[in-house]
Amino acid sequence: MPTPPKAVVLLSGGLDSTTTLAIARQEQYAVYALSFRYGQRHQHEILAAQRIAAALGAERHLILDVDMRQIGGSALTSELAVPKHDSADEIGSQIPITYVPARNTVFLSLALAWAEALPAGDIFIGVNALDYSGYPDCRPEFIAAFEQMANLALKMAVEGTTPIRIHTPLIQWTKAQIIRRGLELGVDYGLTTSCYDPDPAGLACGHCDACLLRLRGFAECGQRDPAAYQ
Amino acid sequence: MPTPPKAVVLLSGGLDSTTTLAIARQEQYAVYALSFRYGQRHQHEILAAQRIAAALGAERHLILDVDMRQIGGSALTSELAVPKHDSADEIGSQIPITYVPARNTVFLSLALAWAEALPAGDIFIGVNALDYSGYPDCRPEFIAAFEQMANLALKMAVEGTTPIRIHTPLIQWTKAQIIRRGLELGVDYGLTTSCYDPDPAGLACGHCDACLLRLRGFAECGQRDPAAYQ
Numbered sequence: 001m002p003t004p005p006k007a008v009v010l011l012s013g014g015l016d017s018t019t020t021l022a023i024a025r026q027e028q029y030a031v032y033a034l035s036f037r038y039g040q041r042h043q044h045e046i047l048a049a050q051r052i053a054a055a056l057g058a059e060r061h062l063i064l065d066v067d068m069r070q071i072g073g074s075a076l077t078s079e080l081a082v083p084k085h086d087s088a089d090e091i092g093s094q095i096p097i098t099y100v101p102a103r104n105t106v107f108l109s110l111a112l113a114w115a116e117a118l119p120a121g122d123i124f125i126g127v128n129a130l131d132y133s134g135y136p137d138c139r140p141e142f143i144a145a146f147e148q149m150a151n152l153a154l155k156m157a158v159e160g161t162t163p164i165r166i167h168t169p170l171i172q173w174t175k176a177q178i179i180r181r182g183l184e185l186g187v188d189y190g191l192t193t194s195c196y197d198p199d200p201a202g203l204a205c206g207h208c209d210a211c212l213l214r215l216r217g218f219a220e221c222g223q224r225d226p227a228a229y230q
Numbered sequence: 231m232p233t234p235p236k237a238v239v240l241l242s243g244g245l246d247s248t249t250t251l252a253i254a255r256q257e258q259y260a261v262y263a264l265s266f267r268y269g270q271r272h273q274h275e276i277l278a279a280q281r282i283a284a285a286l287g288a289e290r291h292l293i294l295d296v297d298m299r300q301i302g303g304s305a306l307t308s309e310l311a312v313p314k315h316d317s318a319d320e321i322g323s324q325i326p327i328t329y330v331p332a333r334n335t336v337f338l339s340l341a342l343a344w345a346e347a348l349p350a351g352d353i354f355i356g357v358n359a360l361d362y363s364g365y366p367d368c369r370p371e372f373i374a375a376f377e378q379m380a381n382l383a384l385k386m387a388v389e390g391t392t393p394i395r396i397h398t399p400l401i402q403w404t405k406a407q408i409i410r411r412g413l414e415l416g417v418d419y420g421l422t423t424s425c426y427d428p429d430p431a432g433l434a435c436g437h438c439d440a441c442l443l444r445l446r447g448f449a450e451c452g453q454r455d456p457a458a459y460q
Contacts, residue, residue: 066296071340073347101346102339105383109332109339110301116331117303136388145379152375153335158366 004030006120007167008111011035011061013048014194015214016126016170019182021056023169024124026185032118033058034111038103039069044202048193055191064110073101082197084205088212104137108146112164116154121162128170128178143168175217183223190226203230234260236350237397238341241265241291243278244424245444246356246400249412251286253399254354256415262348263288264341268333269299274432278423285421294340303331312427314437318446334367338376342394346384351392358400358408373398405447413453420456433460 007029009021024031035049046063053061104127111123127138136142147166156162170178182189194214195204204211206229218225237259239251254261265279276293283291334357341353357368366372377396386392400408412419424444425434434441436459448455 062300064297064300066340067294068340068343070292070294071343071347073343099385100343101385102343102383105342105379106336106339109335110296110298112335113298113301113303113330113332117301136385137383139382142379142382145375145382149335149372149375149379152369152372153332153367155329155331155366 004028005122006030006032006059006118007122007124008032008034008115008118008120009058009124010107010111010126011049011053011058012126013045013052013192014126014210015175015182015189015192015217016128016178018052018056018126018187018189018192019178019185020124020126020167020169021052021058022182022185022187024122024167025056029122029124031056031058032114032120033061034107034114035061035063036107036110037063037065038100038106039067044193044198047202048191051191055188062114066106066110068100068103068106071101082205082208084197084207085209085212086207088209088216090212099135102137104135104142105146108150108166112150112154115164116156116162119156119162121156122165122167124167124169126170127168128173128175130172130174138171140168140171143171174220175213176220179217179221179223183221188226190228192227194227199230203228205230234258235352236260236262236289236348237352237354238262238264238345238348238350239288239354240337240341240356241279241283241288242356243275243282243422244356244440245405245412245419245422245447246358246408248282248286248356248417248419248422249408249415250354250356250397250399251282251288252412252415252417254352254397255286259352259354261286261288262344262350263291264337264344265291265293266337266340267293267295268330268336269297274423274428277432278421281421285418292344296336296340298330298333298336301331312435312438314427314435315439315442316437318439318442329365332367334365334372335376338380338396342380342384345394346386346392349386349392351386352395352397354397354399356400357398358403358405360402360404368401370398370401373401404450405443406450409447409451409453413451418456420458423457425457429460433458435460
């Protein structure tokens with residue numbers, strides 16, 4: 001039996017990245033899960049990522065520290081209030097203050113570094129251009145430009161031994177499609193956490209953009225969200 | 231008097247980044263110097279960067295922690311021996327083991343994050359494609375691809391308020407040209423440190439690629455290198 005190819009999978013502990021990890025496993029990759037302590041308010045994301053990496057059979061799970069709090073500019077890494085709504089229909093089309101400057105660029109760059117050290121030519125990221133929150137670094141044109149840059153940045157890519165491919169299996173899916181695919185693959189969404197503003201016990205608020213998009217996705221599938229809400 | 235535009239300048243504490251900072255100041259930018267504790271063996275780089283940021287009039291100096299040691303793959307972040315030679319002519323054309331996977335990509339990505347938070351549209355990096363050590367992420371085609379990606383990644387660029395420009399003033403200069411320009415601008419190169427393998431007191435080895443390229447540069451200028459060697 002040939003050795004399975006290695007893939008680095010960005011794993012936040014949320015619904016999208018968990019489904020992405022399940023897809024990479026389904027595609028027979030040996031998964032190297034990568035999470036970040038980047039100064040987010042809630043450490044429960046890291047705990048969720050650890051449970052998910054173990055449950056879905058990752059070969060390794062690396063948790064990197066990169067302190068984006070010192071940089072500022074986002075509600076997710078500061079004391080700014082996270083916006084709340086009563087329904088997903090109220091979410092505006094403007095980029096909200098939960099945007100973290102250059103976050104996917106920073107995370108993908110560190111994924112490149114690990115990919116070259118492994119080595120692995122495949123990187124999976126669960127970005128989504130439809131049911132997203134208007135973040136520019138979730139769009140296909142950003143991913144294509146990043147992949148092009150990566151193939152000029154890495155020794156293994158420039159020398160032609162291992163080119164980089166960025167996989168974004170969810171990029172054109174609705175939240176409901178993502179959930180449906182994950183359930184087919186046996187994902188336990190009770191392990192995942194999406195909330196931008198959970199309480200100290202880790203219970204989701206149910207009213208931030210991430211909670212509302214997630215709840216609407218489950219409703220559209222006719223499924224109950226197994227996450228714990230306040 | 232108009233407010234000077236802000237620029238993020240990557241500052242390692244070495245000769246190239248210090249000259250780059252001096253050039254950004256000469257071009258009337260308000261300089262926001264950015265250094266990294268990324269797991270390099272020698273903390274004297276950070277001390278040098280602090281002295282240089284103060285001496286050259288940076289508005290702020292941010293030192294970010296990003297632990298690339300956990301990623302591995304380089305002599306600069308591990309216990310692998312740094313290659314030594316007797317002369318710069320012995321340095322091979324292959325990419326050496328002092329290469330750190332995706333380092334400039336990671337550093338520039340964090341510079342983007344800070345640029346957006348400030349906001350600043352200009353980023354300076356002292357990469358050099360001539361007297362370099364064969365690193366792929368020091369070439370003009372890498373920088374061009376990074377800039378293109380950056381303008382698709384950031385909210386301020388996508389919305390058109392602040393596009394990103396990556397400045398690489400040294401990219402086509404020889405080490406001697408860099409030193410000559412720095413001396414014209416009054417840079418005290420005694421503040422800088424280039425060695426890949428200094429002793430515990432911070433004295434340069436004089437035999438790694440970085441030391442040899444630096445010493446040859448000073449010799450070509452007919453100048454004495456004011457750095458302290460073992």
